[in-house]
Amino acid sequence: MNQPDLDSLRAQALDLGADRAAVISTSDIAVSEAVAFKCRVPRCPNYGVCANCPPHSPTPKEFRAVLANFSQALLFNKRFAPEVMVSPDQAAERREAFAAIFKLAADLESAAFYDGHYLAFGLPAGSCKSVFCHAHEHCAVLQGQPCLFPAMARPSMEAVGIDVFQVAALAGWDMQPVGRGADPNKVADSSLTGMVVVV
Ligand code: SF4
Numbered sequence: 001m002n003q004p005d006l007d008s009l010r011a012q013a014l015d016l017g018a019d020r021a022a023v024i025s026t027s028d029i030a031v032s033e034a035v036a037f038k039c040r041v042p043r044c045p046n047y048g049v050c051a052n053c054p055p056h057s058p059t060p061k062e063f064r065a066v067l068a069n070f071s072q073a074l075l076f077n078k079r080f081a082p083e084v085m086v087s088p089d090q091a092a093e094r095r096e097a098f099a100a101i102f103k104l105a106a107d108l109e110s111a112a113f114y115d116g117h118y119l120a121f122g123l124p125a126g127s128c129k130s131v132f133c134h135a136h137e138h139c140a141v142l143q144g145q146p147c148l149f150p151a152m153a154r155p156s157m158e159a160v161g162i163d164v165f166q167v168a169a170l171a172g173w174d175m176q177p178v179g180r181g182a183d184p185n186k187v188a189d190s191s192l193t194g195m196v197v198v199v
Contacts, residue, residue, distance in 0.1 A: 006198065009074050012111050016104055018076040019191070022171035026073055026197060029170075031064045031161040039159065050129035051141035052155040060161030070119075070197045074112075075171050076104055079191040082184035095134065097192060098126040102152050105194040117198040123160070124194040128153040157195060164193050 006023045013021035039047050039054045046053045058066065080097045084090050105122030112120035129139055132149045140148050147153050157164055168175040175189050184190075 006072055006074050009108060009112055009115060009196065009198075013074060013076040013104065013108055016107055017078060017100065018104060019079045020077040020171070020173060022075050022173075024073050024075055024167060024170045026067050026070045028167075029067065029073065030163045030166045031060050031067060032163055033060045033161060035158055035163050036060050036161040044127070046127035046129045049142070050127050050133075050139045051147070052153055053127050053129065053159050056142070057155040057159040063160035063162075067197065070199050073167075073195045073197045074108065075167055075193065075195045076108065077168070077171075077173060077175075077191050077193045078104065079189070082178070082182070082187035082190040085178050085190045086180050086182050086184055086187070088180075095131055098124070098131045101125050101192045101194045102128065102131055102154075105154065105196065106152050108196045112196050112198055120196055120198045121154070122194060122196040123154060123157045123162070125156050125158070125164070125192045127156065127159075157193065162195075167195070168193060 010021045010023060036054050036059065044053070048055060050056065078100060084093045084097050102124040105124040109120055109122035128149060132152060133139060136148070140146060165175055165177065175191065175193070176187070178187050178190055
């Protein structure tokens with residue numbers, strides 16, 4: 001299979017506000033049941049209440065089969081202040097940070113499409129329920145209604161079982177998991193990651 005040239009898409013990621021962007025081979029991406037299981041134990045508030053989160057999102061097994069049809073992925077990452085990621089009183093800023101990654105995933109998916117990669121799809125970080133529908137009691141899709149944010153809503157990398165820290169290491173990025181109880185002063189890299197996958 002010829003490898004697509006994603007240099008232009010990588011440049012567009014940086015133009016659109018990503019701080020880092022790298023092209024990796026999909027065959028190097030680890031998709032793990034253990035990652036998706038983290039949505040369930042301990043249970044994330046979005047587990048079962050969002051059409052794009054487990055158990056409604058594609059399972060790791062389904063996603064591995066999908067990914068086998070694609071050759072490369074553009075990984076993009078955006079840094080945010082550690083306080084935004086961990087502080088209880090910065091929930092609105094945290095939502096905006098996650099929304100920025102959803103927007104990058106959607107915009108780069110669209111850019112890839114118009115570059116000729118018509119099967120490209122983008123995956124962000126986080127749950128569209130907490131990012132876009134936090135003020136709604138229920139996910140409209142799970143109520144049998146149309147999605148309220150159809151161009152933006154999609155499963156996250158972690159929801160389908162992608163080990164974000166493993167792919168970041170492939171890109172040479174030294175990222176660390178940041179829990180809500182972390183001391184912001186001790187967080188070296190506070191960032192969010194998404195990817196766009198192309199055939
Ligand atoms: S954006 Fe809202 S309505 Fe759409 S899938 Fe996500 S939670 Fe459901």
